[in-house]
Amino acid sequence: MAFLLNKTTLSAFRLHSQKSNDSLTISRRGFHVEPGAREKALLAEDPSLKRFKSHKKSLRRLKTVGDVLTIVVVAGCCYEIYVKAVMREEARKQAK
Numbered sequence: 802m803a804f805l806l807n808k809t810t811l812s813a814f815r816l817h818s819q820k821s822n823d824s825l826t827i828s829r830r831g832f833h834v835e836p837g838a839r840e841k842a843l844l845a846e847d848p849s850l851k852r853f854k855s856h857k858k859s860l861r862r863l864k865t866v867g868d869v870l871t872i873v874v875v876a877g878c879c880y881e882i883y884v885k886a887v888m889r890e891e892a893r894k895q896a897k
Contacts, residue, residue, distance in 0.1 A: 836844070
């Protein structure tokens with residue numbers, strides 16, 4: 802008997818939660834509204850600001866230069882570490 806009571810309580814709770822979820826999704830869903838004339842004017846491209854925008858070619862070139870410089874610096878650091886290690890090893894051999 803307790804099993805049947807528990808089962809009906811759970812099913813009633815599920816139905817209630819489904820109803821509340823449906824009402825929440827409807828209330829949360831926004832409706833698409835076309836922008837007005839002022840919003841369209843604000844979103845339009847302004848020719849006077851065009852020179853301040855970054856262009857894809859120059860941005861790609863700058864990114865490539867940055868990548869190359871990073872690789873050069875890392876290679877230089879590795880070379881310096883290698884040279885110091887070799888010089889230290891030679892100094893140990895001469896000390897013996």
